[in-house]
Amino acid sequence: MGLIKKRKKKDEPIKEEKSAVDEVFERRKRIKADFSFRKSQPLLFIAAIICALITIGCAYYFSPTSKVKSIRVTNNYYLEKDYIKNLSEITLDNRYYLVVDYLVEKKLEESELIKNATVRHKNQGVIEIEIEEETPFGYRYLEQGELLLTNGKSVPLASEYLDIIAKVPYIDGFETEEQLLHIAKAxxxxxxxxxESISEVSQYSMSYDENTIRLFMRDGNNFFASYYSLEMINSYNEIASDFIGNGQCIYSDESLKVAFTSTCPWDLVAEEKEYWLDELGNIVVNQYGDPVEKKYFTDDAGNFILDGNGQKILIPIGVEDDYEAYIASQTGKTE
Structure with missing residues (x-):
């Protein structure tokens, strides 16, 4: 179809008029353009918000108010606050909202002396670090200095831990892995x-228990216990309050669940034991493989019974209860 040329008068310019079809297409173009604009309006709004947020975020990030204002360490006892802050790698130059609690906690728990760590964002730009420490119970020197923990582990005695040894005793012995686990558990x-009131812990073999533990206290007294009765030392201050002077020895009784004072083992008079010998001079042993000790007759008061020559009367092997006749034959006395 196209444009229709129409001349109204002579020498008048020819006007081009649009057909109905062209008007329809142009109207559709305008509607489409308007629809596209309306459709893009939410996106433009979102883009404007994002730009505004980025601008505000950048302004906040580079402002002093975005930084950590304070680092608070709680529940620590053995570890210094500054040491824990250095482990966390948080400083006052860090951005408050960019500190990730979980990552800091994992970093702190890499230390062998930290059992658990909890990091929290508090008000006014404060980061709080709460820790649960492993418990050291002593230190020792073998090939190198070591800090001993109640979880059974030993930690090299680094310079950061030197202040801790003033709060725990020196451990002498317990060098095998089994012994270390036993003493740590105790x-x-x-x-x-x-x-903290113990100066030194060592092994002290007793006749009844070769694994006896000797604890030399800072006040000069001694406490003896087994792996299973060591808990009773928690009552030490009550027991020691009745002492006059120092150098006392306290023993814990696992079966009776009590502690008592007695003569120190090094003050006991060593009793020399005699054993039966066979014809070849070898010590006679019983059915259990134990050496057979020589015994002497005593009276009801515990005094030795003497023979006619004033000598102690030896109880023969196999003679137990019925030995009156034997005593009479040795002393020359009869009923």
């Missing part, structure tokens, strides 16, 4: 303030 039930 100290799990000992109060922290009692551990």
């Amino acid at each position: 100290f799990q039930k000992v109060d922290r303030n009692i551990i």
Whole structure:
């Protein structure tokens, strides 16, 4: 179809008029353009918001108010606050909202002396670090200095831990892995303030228990216990309050669940034991493989019974209860 040329008058310019079809297409173009504009309006709005947020975020990030204002360390006892802050790698130059609690907690828990760590964002730009420490019970020197923990582990005695050794005793012995685990487990039930009152822990073999533990206290007294009765040292201050002077020895009784004072083992008079010998000079042993000790007759008061020559009367092997006749034959006395 196209444009229709129409001349109204002579020499008048020819006007081009649009057909109905062209008007329809142009109207559709205008509607489409209007629809596209309306459709893009939410996107333009979102883009404007994003730009505004970025602008505000940048302004906040580079402002002093975005930084951490304070780092608070709580529940620590053995570890210094500054040491824990250095482990966390948080400084006052960090951005408050960019500190990720979980990542800081994992970083802190890499330390062998930190059992658990909890990091919190508090008000006014404060980051709080709460820790749960492993408990050291002593230190020792083998090939190198070591800090011993109640979880059974030993930690190299680094310079950061030197202040801790003033709060725990020196451990002498217990060098095998089994012994270390036993002593560590025993100290799990000992109060922290009692551990601090112990100067040295060592092994002291007794006749009834070769694994006896000797604890030399800072006040000069001694406490003897087994792996299973060490917990009773928690009552030490009550027991020692009745002492006059120092150098006392206290023993814990696992079966009776009590502690008592007695003569120190090094003050006991060593009793020399005699054993039966066979014809070849070898010590006679019983059915259990134990050496057979020589015994002497005593009276009801515990005094030795003497023969006619004033000598103690030896109880023969196999003679137990019925030995009156034997005594009479040795002393020359009869009923």
